Amino acid sequence: MTQAIARTAAGLITPADTPAAPHFALERPLVLATDLDGTFLGGSEAERAALYRWLHAVRERQSACLTLIFVTGRDLPFVRGLVRQQVAGVPVPRPDYVIGDVGTTIAGGSDIEPLPELEREIAARWRRGAPSDEHARSALRALLANEPGLREQDTPFRHRLSYWYEPATLSSGTLAKIRAAGYDGLLSADTFLDVLPRGVSKGPTLRQLIAHLRLAPDQVLVAGDTLNDLSLFETGLRGVAVGNAEAALLSRLRARPLPRTYRSPFPGAAGILDAVCHHGFATRPTRSATEA
Numbered sequence: 001m002t003q004a005i006a007r008t009a010a011g012l013i014t015p016a017d018t019p020a021a022p023h024f025a026l027e028r029p030l031v032l033a034t035d036l037d038g039t040f041l042g043g044s045e046a047e048r049a050a051l052y053r054w055l056h057a058v059r060e061r062q063s064a065c066l067t068l069i070f071v072t073g074r075d076l077p078f079v080r081g082l083v084r085q086q087v088a089g090v091p092v093p094r095p096d097y098v099i100g101d102v103g104t105t106i107a108g109g110s111d112i113e114p115l116p117e118l119e120r121e122i123a124a125r126w127r128r129g130a131p132s133d134e135h136a137r138s139a140l141r142a143l144l145a146n147e148p149g150l151r152e153q154d155t156p157f158r159h160r161l162s163y164w165y166e167p168a169t170l171s172s173g174t175l176a177k178i179r180a181a182g183y184d185g186l187l188s189a190d191t192f193l194d195v196l197p198r199g200v201s202k203g204p205t206l207r208q209l210i211a212h213l214r215l216a217p218d219q220v221l222v223a224g225d226t227l228n229d230l231s232l233f234e235t236g237l238r239g240v241a242v243g244n245a246e247a248a249l250l251s252r253l254r255a256r257p258l259p260r261t262y263r264s265p266f267p268g269a270a271g272i273l274d275a276v277c278h279h280g281f282a283t284r285p286t287r288s289a290t291e292a
């Protein structure tokens, strides 16, 4: 079978070492809660196809053992488009649930629609007494209308307001204003400013979802690659920072190590499969097994 050779800072890793083989069974239930860009969608085409093929095989043979949750900054139209795609002939697996818009959306079902009963707390924190999501957004938009260095993103988000910002121009007073209004301002990649309901981000929303679904925290594996995934790792759940994780995330993890967050040498999708074995959800396949 074709296997990509993973590259790490230490050099080349031989194909026999890569965790790309799709045919190994789960030894206990797995709830895979994964970021998309750079993580589930990261790594080479062969590495992504290997992960997706493995997930399909598990669903076919051990369907009760797998729950797949996407946890992303992307919105629902992006996810609906994604699951219609294929990678090297392998369909992108459909998630059971989606935590989208940086934790401010929870969706599920065959049409990947928002689940209002699960979003009630998020919506309440967004509205802060306003009669609708839109009223809350209008008030925030007015509050930030004259702040320097901001340009609003033209996507119709529901429980967030998002801007592109100029790092050289942004005023610290802008973040203070957001905070004083009862919201959190999240900066990322020197480019994006997300105004989010207070206390809402990927990690807390995942915690809420797994409690609602009565899933055992010990079955959960979180995966990510950038700073907006830090809240996933801070849940204390088993985790993996994939091999291509950004420097800003790694320096935060170095400054305050999280013992259950594994740093995989493998990028994106290959890092996820590596972590499935590292955390004991499956046994790493031997070379003869990978060539079977």
Ligand SMILES: [Mg+2]
Binding pocket: 035, 036, 037, 038, 039, 224, 225, 226
């Ligand atoms: Mg990412």
